[in-house]
Amino acid sequence: MTPLAPCVYSLGKVSTVGIVCTVVGNFLVVLAIAYYKQLQSPTNSFVMSLAVADCLVGLVVMPYSMVRTVEGCWLFGALFCRVHSSLDVMLCTASIFHLSCIAFDRYYAVCNPLVYHLKMSQGRVAFLIVVCWAVPLLISFGPIMLGLHKAGVDMVPMPPEDACVFLVNRVYAVMASLVAFYLPMGIMLAAYWKIYKAAKRQAMQISDSSKKQRHRNAMRRERKAAKTLGIIMGVFLLFWLPFFTVNIVDPFIDYSTAVEVWEFFLWLGYVNSSLNPFLYGFFNRSFRRAFMMIMGCRICLSSSSPGLDLSKESNELIINLWAQRLYSCTGCPPLWSIVQMRVLWLSVLGFLRAKVGLC
Numbered sequence: 001m002t003p004l005a006p007c008v009y010s011l012g013k014v015s016t017v018g019i020v021c022t023v024v025g026n027f028l029v030v031l032a033i034a035y036y037k038q039l040q041s042p043t044n045s046f047v048m049s050l051a052v053a054d055c056l057v058g059l060v061v062m063p064y065s066m067v068r069t070v071e072g073c074w075l076f077g078a079l080f081c082r083v084h085s086s087l088d089v090m091l092c093t094a095s096i097f098h099l100s101c102i103a104f105d106r107y108y109a110v111c112n113p114l115v116y117h118l119k120m121s122q123g124r125v126a127f128l129i130v131v132c133w134a135v136p137l138l139i140s141f142g143p144i145m146l147g148l149h150k151a152g153v154d155m156v157p158m159p160p161e162d163a164c165v166f167l168v169n170r171v172y173a174v175m176a177s178l179v180a181f182y183l184p185m186g187i188m189l190a191a192y193w194k195i196y197k198a199a200k201r202q203a204m205q206i207s208d209s210s211k212k213q214r215h216r217n218a219m220r221r222e223r224k225a226a227k228t229l230g231i232i233m234g235v236f237l238l239f240w241l242p243f244f245t246v247n248i249v250d251p252f253i254d255y256s257t258a259v260e261v262w263e264f265f266l267w268l269g270y271v272n273s274s275l276n277p278f279l280y281g282f283f284n285r286s287f288r289r290a291f292m293m294i295m296g297c298r299i300c301l302s303s304s305s306p307g308l309d310l311s312k313e314s315n316e317l318i319i320n321l322w323a324q325r326l327y328s329c330t331g332c333p334p335l336w337s338i339v340q341m342r343v344l345w346l347s348v349l350g351f352l353r354a355k356v357g358l359c
Contacts, residue, residue, distance in 0.1 A: 015066040015267075018274055022058030025277035026051040032281070032290035039286060042120045043105050047280050049129045050098035054273035057091045062270055069263050074164035081164035086141040088166075093136035093180040095273055099236060100184035101128050102280065103191035111198045139176055148172070153251075165259075170251040181244040188236065192229045232279055239272040 029051035033039045064084050068074055074081055105125075108116045143149045149172040168176070243265040250257045281287040 012066065012070045015062070015069065018267075018271065019058050019062045019066065022062065022270070022274040023055055025274065025281075026055035026058065028291050028294060029277050029281045029287070030055065031294055032287055035294070036286075036290050039290060042122075042125045043102060043109070045125050045129065046098050046102045046105060046132075049132065050095060050102070050276060050280065053091050053094040053098060053132075054276050056087075057095065057270065057273045061088050061091055065266070065270070068164055069267070076164075082145055084164065085166045086144045088140075089144065089176070089180070090136040090140035092269060092273075093139065094132055095276070096181060096184045096240065097132040097136065098129075099276075100187040100191075101132060103188040104128075107191040107194055110195045135179065139179055143172060149176075153255075167255065168247075168251060173248050173251045177244050177248040181240060185237070185241075188233060192233055196229055228283075235275055235279060236272065239268045239275075243269045 030048055033044050033048040033051075061084070064076065064080075065088070067076075076084070105120055108119050112119065149168045151169055153167050153169050246257055246261065246265055282291070
């Protein structure tokens, strides 16, 4: 057996770390929302469904893509190639759809708070979540399993039989890219722009009728909101825009994009599934407290209950109890300790920011 080149071996290790982070991070989000009633809000219903989609990306898409990237060929047969491609398109599209629904939800919460509970009722939230899964299912498994996505594609030279190359014709490339990315991107841009304008307008109204301290607090909140929205949109565009740009352009330039470029941009998109738990979960104080209690096995205690009010637990108490749990865990595997330390560090940063005003 030929030994792997150092660069290929390193690529495999990096991909494995990315897969583990994707699965563990999103599983923590699902567990936290499912267990703690305080986190069960309309917005977090979308976040939970998003975490399920991203967790499935890490479980059923990324491992096989990693083998294909590292080995340079497809080892799982032609039928599973179509199944894997369908799952890839479906789950990544579902993830993007959920991001646009979160933006839509936050738009109503900030810009139309009086009608928010009417517009984002449990029934409507459930309907939107079904749409987030049904539409990606329709544009993935149907066309791909039937071969409609590559009807009329003439490629010279043809890919080898042991390759899993996802070629699409011009019609499918344009339609799928519009539905899966550009339409959700437009919704997100419009929603977050209106949220930013509303936050800025509210800050100006407060500053006109308040003292200097309230003015400074309002401007601080405005900057924080702008920074958060900028990070969310920046990360989304950074990791998905390159792939969908190449995806929609490649059929019109005779499929001349190098395979390495495709693989790089595709893995950039996968990274977005790894980062979503941090953007929508770990930066939230209640989520951080829930994660610390989960990692410390507090949900295993008989005194714990799904209705536990996380706000009644002080940051100092949680950090102390959880740190004791971490350092007394002599039998924990190294990866578990690394994940625990990551959550502890994020929680300590949140505590310091709340106490001393760190940005």
